[in-house]
Amino acid sequence: GAGVSQSPSNKVTEKGKDVELRCDPISGHTALYWYRQSLGQGLEFLIYFQGNSAPDKSGLPSDRFSAERTGGSVSTLTIQRTQQEDSAVYLCASSRTWTDYNEQFFGPGTRLTVL
Amino acid sequence: AQSVSQHNHHVILSEAASLELGCNYSYGGTVNLFWYVQYPGQHLQLLLKYFSGDPLVKGIKGFEAEFIKSKFSFNLRKPSVQWSDTAEYFCAVSNTGGFKTIFGAGTRLFVKA
Numbered sequence: 001g002a003g004v005s006q007s008p009s010n011k012v013t014e015k016g017k018d019v020e021l022r023c024d025p026i027s028g029h030t031a032l033y034w035y036r037q038s039l040g041q042g043l044e045f046l047i048y049f050q051g052n053s054a055p056d057k058s059g060l061p062s063d064r065f066s067a068e069r070t071g072g073s074v075s076t077l078t079i080q081r082t083q084q085e086d087s088a089v090y091l092c093a094s095s096r097t098w099t100d101y102n103e104q105f106f107g108p109g110t111r112l113t114v115l
Numbered sequence: 116a117q118s119v120s121q122h123n124h125h126v127i128l129s130e131a132a133s134l135e136l137g138c139n140y141s142y143g144g145t146v147n148l149f150w151y152v153q154y155p156g157q158h159l160q161l162l163l164k165y166f167s168g169d170p171l172v173k174g175i176k177g178f179e180a181e182f183i184k185s186k187f188s189f190n191l192r193k194p195s196v197q198w199s200d201t202a203e204y205f206c207a208v209s210n211t212g213g214f215k216t217i218f219g220a221g222t223r224l225f226v227k228a
Contacts, residue, residue, distance in 0.1 A: 003158070004158075031214055033214070033216070035218070040124070040220065041220060042121075042205065042218050042219055042220035042221045043159075043205060043207075043218035043221075044218075045215060045216065045217060045218070048214050048215060050214055056214065056215055058215070059215075091159070093159075095214075103149075103161050103164060104151075104161070104216065105160075106151075106158045106159040106160070107158065108158055109158075
């Protein structure tokens with residue numbers, strides 16, 4: 001796989017349901033990021049993982065949001081008890097190491113719609 | 116608080132016009148600066164980046180940006196735009212050696228053929 005992949009590409013759910021969004025980073029990339037892109041709001045930083053270090057969760061908007069990264073590769077972003085304001089495009093990105101000056105490679109995103 | 120401000124949300128230009136998109140940031144310490152671009156139907160991709168050295172950096176497709184430290188600015192420029200430059204442009208900043216990256220709200224550029 002040449003790039004970052006995300007699944008599903010689209011997700012429609014009902015308010016109150018839990019959703020899981022998946023990200024497969026570029027092989028060998030040690031850093032992985034999640035962002036939320038709402039209409040007219042730009043990219044909102046959510047969380048990043050770097051190697052085995054504790055993730056920086058400072059951007060998660062509430063305790064309904066959580067993320068994990070298993071084996072230093074695939075990551076899952078979970079949103080519990082979804083709300084309509086969670087509707088957005090969720091973007092994942094990865095980068096090699098901090099010495100690579102943090103150029104991020106983005107996936108296509110998951111468009112989440114909460115009805 | 117860390118922030119990135121992009122001055123224009125929407126810009127409409129005719130082909131061959133010159134482009135300048137403003138970006139100002141508020142971020143402590145030394146910074147890395149980026150412009151990313153998202154063409155219609157495509158992923159976000161890096162346009163150019165500044166880390167150190169010459170404050171005038173050149174990127175792909177004839178774009179350049181100038182880092183003015185005293186003004187906390189990193190404006191994007193192109194002397195002559197093309198219809199294919201129609202896209203959304205995002206300015207971003209992180210601390211040198213850091214990972215957390217703050218993005219601006221984006222500027223949608225539409226170039227009329």
